[in-house]
Amino acid sequence: MLVVGLVAPAVVLIATVVLIVLALVYYLVSTIVALRRVAAGLDQVIDGVGEIVAKSAPVNEIVVAINQQLDAGVDLLEGLLVQKAGLSDAVGLIDGVYPGAAAAGLRNFPDSTEVEPPRIGEVYTKGTLTLARLGREAPVAAASPAGGEVLRNVEGGSLAARQLYPSVRHTSPEKLPRSPVIGTDAPVQYEERDDVGAPRKRLPAGGP
Amino acid sequence: MTLWWIGDIVLLVVVVPIVVYLLRGVLSAAESIVPTVDEIASVARAGSQDLDAAPLLLTTRDQVEQTVAGVANYGGSLDVILDDAEEEGE
Numbered sequence: 229m230l231v232v233g234l235v236a237p238a239v240v241l242i243a244t245v246v247l248i249v250l251a252l253v254y255y256l257v258s259t260i261v262a263l264r265r266v267a268a269g270l271d272q273v274i275d276g277v278g279e280i281v282a283k284s285a286p287v288n289e290i291v292v293a294i295n296q297q298l299d300a301g302v303d304l305l306e307g308l309l310v311q312k313a314g315l316s317d318a319v320g321l322i323d324g325v326y327p328g329a330a331a332a333g334l335r336n337f338p339d340s341t342e343v344e345p346p347r348i349g350e351v352y353t354k355g356t357l358t359l360a361r362l363g364r365e366a367p368v369a370a371a372s373p374a375g376g377e378v379l380r381n382v383e384g385g386s387l388a389a390r391q392l393y394p395s396v397r398h399t400s401p402e403k404l405p406r407s408p409v410i411g412t413d414a415p416v417q418y419e420e421r422d423d424v425g426a427p428r429k430r431l432p433a434g435g436p
Numbered sequence: 437m438t439l440w441w442i443g444d445i446v447l448l449v450v451v452v453p454i455v456v457y458l459l460r461g462v463l464s465a466a467e468s469i470v471p472t473v474d475e476i477a478s479v480a481r482a483g484s485q486d487l488d489a490a491p492l493l494l495t496t497r498d499q500v501e502q503t504v505a506g507v508a509n510y511g512g513s514l515d516v517i518l519d520d521a522e523e524e525g526e
Contacts, residue, residue, distance in 0.1 A: 237440040244447045248455055255459030262466035269473030276480025283487035290493040294500050301504040308511045314521035 306334045316343050324348035 309318045315337060323330035323345035333341035396404075409415060 233437060237437070237444050240444040241440075241447065244444060244452065248452055251452070251456050251459060255456075255463050258463050259459075259466045262463065262470055265470045266466065266473050269470065269477050272477035273473065273480050276477060276484050279484035280480065280487060283484065283490050287487075287490055287493060290497050294493070294497050297497070297500045297504045301507050304504075304508055304511050308514060311520055312514065312518045317521065 303336055306336050310334065310337060315340055316346060317348070319343045320346040320348040 306318075309321070313321060315334075318334070319330045319340050322334075324347075330343070330345040331341070333343075
């Protein structure tokens with residue numbers, strides 16, 4: 229009886245320890261599996277990020293080069309416009325084409341922000357202003373401060389212009405009328421009239 | 437003998453639940469990372485694909501260079517054929 233009394237708590241203790249060990253094994257193995265999946269996912273992340281880094285490496289240099297070229301273009305155009313039209317008219321011309329753009333001024337001419345843009349229609353002829361507004365027909369003008377749609381359809385612009393004329397060539401007909409054949413071998417000969425070059429008829433004397 | 441039983445009961449009632457609770461917490465935390473890492477991996481792949489067009493910037497740079505060169509030539513011609521604006525005050 230005493231032995232049984234001594235063994236029973238020991239058995240319970242051992243069973244409890246075994247239970248704890250089993251729980252440790254189960255949960256730790258599950259944790260290890262989950263961490264391995266995490267490691268595999270992070271490997272994919274590293275691959276993707278590596279590709280991003282490799283692909284974006286030259287972007288900065290190229291964009292800087294593009295910006296330098298565009299800056300040079302802006303400097304050139306601003307300088308030419310101010311040189312040829314004068315600062316005041318240049319600002320007025322810009323404001324005439326892109327209403328409100330004069331407030332931003334010219335980048336290389338800080339004084340241009342203080343210039344009150346003249347009404348350019350009073351300075352230049354209608355034709356000059358029309359030529360200036362041609363720039364708004366470019367696709368890039370869609371983002372102009374003036375807003376609105378692009379005036380010229382780049383793809384259909386040529387057709388739209390040709391449709392103003394009565395010619396049917398822009399419809400791409402299968403057969404067009406042939407040009408007339410002239411000369412001695414022509415299928416249709418036009419005889420010279422007899423009266424051409426002959427003396428003019430004289431009216432009878434004593435007539436009305 | 438009584439103390440031994442008390443120790444067994446404490447081990448079963450207190451220690452085992454605490455161990456299981458802590459281990460389940462660790463496991464759930466580890467498993468919650470997996471879908472997040474998978475999403476990050478998919479986003480990284482998509483970001484990499486978005487940059488496939490980056491080499492086209494070379495074409496853009498060349499086009500810009502040609503355009504600016506054309507503008508410069510055009511401006512040079514205009515500089516020749518157009519008179520400069522008169523100085524204010526003249």
